[in-house]
Amino acid sequence: MTAWLDERRQQAAESNEVLSVPSLSDEHWRFTSLRGIDFATYAATVDAVPGEPQGAILAEGEHAGRIVMRDGGVVLDEFSPEVAAQGVVFGSLKRLAEEHSDLVEPVLGTIVGYDEKFAAENGALWTDGLLLHVPAGVKVALPFHAAYEIATAGAAQQWRVIISLGEGAEATLVEEHLKGEPGYANGVAELVVAESAHLTYVVVQDRNNASLHFAAHRAEVAKDATLEWAACSTGSKTGKTRMETRLTGEGSTGRLSAVYVVDGKRHLDLDTTQEHDAPNAVSDLAFKGVLLDDARSVWRGVIRVAEGAHGTDAYQENRNLLLSPKARADSIPGLEIDTNDVRCTHGATAGPVDPMLRFYLMSRGIPAVEAERMIVEGFLEDALERIPDERIRTALTTAVMRRIPIF
């Protein structure tokens, strides 16, 4: 019954065999070194470890469905019967890959292939995760929530996500990668947004300061559909997060927002694409980061406009506030344009808090530390205010601000 599943794992495993861990000489890894990491020391996990996950910021309140994955398996798999009655499918991917192979088979491994080391490894080794399928025309108002946590120090967690929205469907999924124990997390998320559908996808990555976090999220957005994607990264030691958006349909929209705070000797790598494969699509990326101590961030983002994608409107900006002289942020924007009549703009900056601006605030009676806090929060607010849901916006603001120790 699941021969196709075994086949895909096999295919991924073969690819994983052949590919080696990327090095600085690989174009996408020029600024992120994996040297010295012994991936073999992380123990593969298959089973769930019972227990309550800690530190989620958006798990409270009413949800259409909730998933909690601790180590290799799902410990909580909850789904509102009323939402289920509308034909929505939600729950553990391991379970649903069998029960709903009709939904999983067309997507798994087709959006994120096996040609990259970590995606290939995950394709071979993923143990669980979630499937969210919303049939055409169904709008789910309540958000879905997923939490991933490494429960055992030294464990490897291979998570996998599939979201598919049918024509005109609407849904929100909030994913939280919790602090947990130090370990190795590797995941893939494949998102299909059909014609005129609207997906809000929020990813909060607050993994342990000693954890490795690798993720490949990739979305395909059809005609007139919208992907509203917000990421908040405050955790993990190093790794890479790929956030790829392919606009396959005319008039589709991708709004990509991220805020991050990196401190200590941590390293954050965000690798994005805005792929315009159809005319008159809009993509708008705004990433804002705050760096402290010896921390380092890398954002690499390419806007790719295919032949015939006229009327493309693509924007990308990455702004970084360096709160320490030793912190560093690298921005590598890129444009690959194969058509005329497009509008593509980008901007990138990195620098300390403007002392003149701080002086302006202080001249109003606001003490130096408070002034700095207001400037940093205002700086991030620019990206955060793009998030339409107020509850999510407030939670993310709190999440990033609490990671800035001087405040």
Added chain:
Amino acid sequence: MPDLVIRNLHANITGTDTELLKGIDLQMSKGEIHAIMGPNGSGKSTLSHVLMGHPGYEVTEGEVLFEGQNLLDLAADQRSRAGLFLSFQYPFAVPGVTVANFIRMAVNAHRKGGPDGVDNPVRIPEFRKQIQEAMELLEIDKSMASRSLNDGFSGGEKKRFEILQMAMLQPKIAILDETDSGLDIDALRIVSDGINRLVGPNMGTLIITHYQRILDYVKPDQIHVLMDGRIVRSGGAELAHELETSGYADIAKEVVS
């Protein structure tokens, strides 16, 4: 003693020996209106920045007393809480911080009185009422309170918001650095009315300007002419008229001779 006493003030660009203020003497008190005029680049904004505690300048000589207290010992935020205000010639944009939030933070910082003070935040409805009244008097559209301060504001709008901040913080001495520049004729009247409402027993103002017009609305007790880092002449309101017709050239000649 006058509320603000500036004695032989010299200041350099921080870290250099470029001297921009070369011995300024000036005294004023609450209730008084003083004006400073002078050619471009003569040091007017530098003086206002030095008084406010701008990090780009360092005082090399002289002293400034504010209500008898040594102003130069205080950080910019302390100077503000002590009752000094500067309306900037070029106000800064504060991205992501709304006008209302910014002013509320400033008001609360004043109420608290310092990092060691006791939090005594203004109640939100009370604050809202105050800011709305002040905005109405300055004929500022209510909707602007929720915009990021000065972010994308027009030149004239920025100046109105400087005066709004002054009205909300109620300083003892307000330095207005070319607040009239960039204001249209109606706005100039509105802003001048705003200044006149506040000047009185509780506030004095030092108006830096290039134009006679604002001084027709806000009548100065004294006018000082600043040239090349020094006050070269002081006089009554008639001095502005004299300058308007003859320019600074004659004074420059006098100074040299």
